[in-house]
Amino acid sequence: MTVTLKDFYADWCGPCKTQDPILEEMEEDWDESVEFEKIDVDEHQDVANEYQVRSIPTIVVENDDGVVERFVGVTQREELEDALQEAGA
Template sequence: MAIEITDQSFKEEVLSSNTPVLVDFWAEWCGPCRSLSPIVEELSEEFKGKIKVVKLDIDSNQEIPVEYGIRNIPTLLFIKNGEVVDKVVGVQPKEKLVEKLQSLL
């Protein structure tokens, strides 16, 4: 299950994580976000213990999206050792996301 995070918990949950992190920037009103959500949940189960999967609602949390230049949603950031190593904007096939996550391991 993906972890819901906030602007306040971002540093602890993401930047200080010992494992790579997939951050899903989303909003309740976003149709493509809703279609990507089940894939993100599947990835959180498949990579459990290897990669942390978190979700950040951009309507409730606006500091981090601005800081990371998130202009469109859904946006997925792949973060390792506190650094963004990859970024995907829009709905992507699960296989492509699996490849990107495996490259973080």
């Protein structure tokens, strides 16, 4: 099963800068089992619209069955890891 964490962000977004180090740490630990994608909402509005991203940061955890969980605003590592496990990572 493929588990993906999509991080919707923008360079001008303050809270996104708070979220970044959390995701970078996680990426080191989860690299084997989770695909991490950073999606700049300014450059990829079509993808942001597809996932109905209204505010950032938004993090979407999905697997082969679709979206498992989504988080809006700065989200702590523990919550994200729980969602990754739930998704099958």
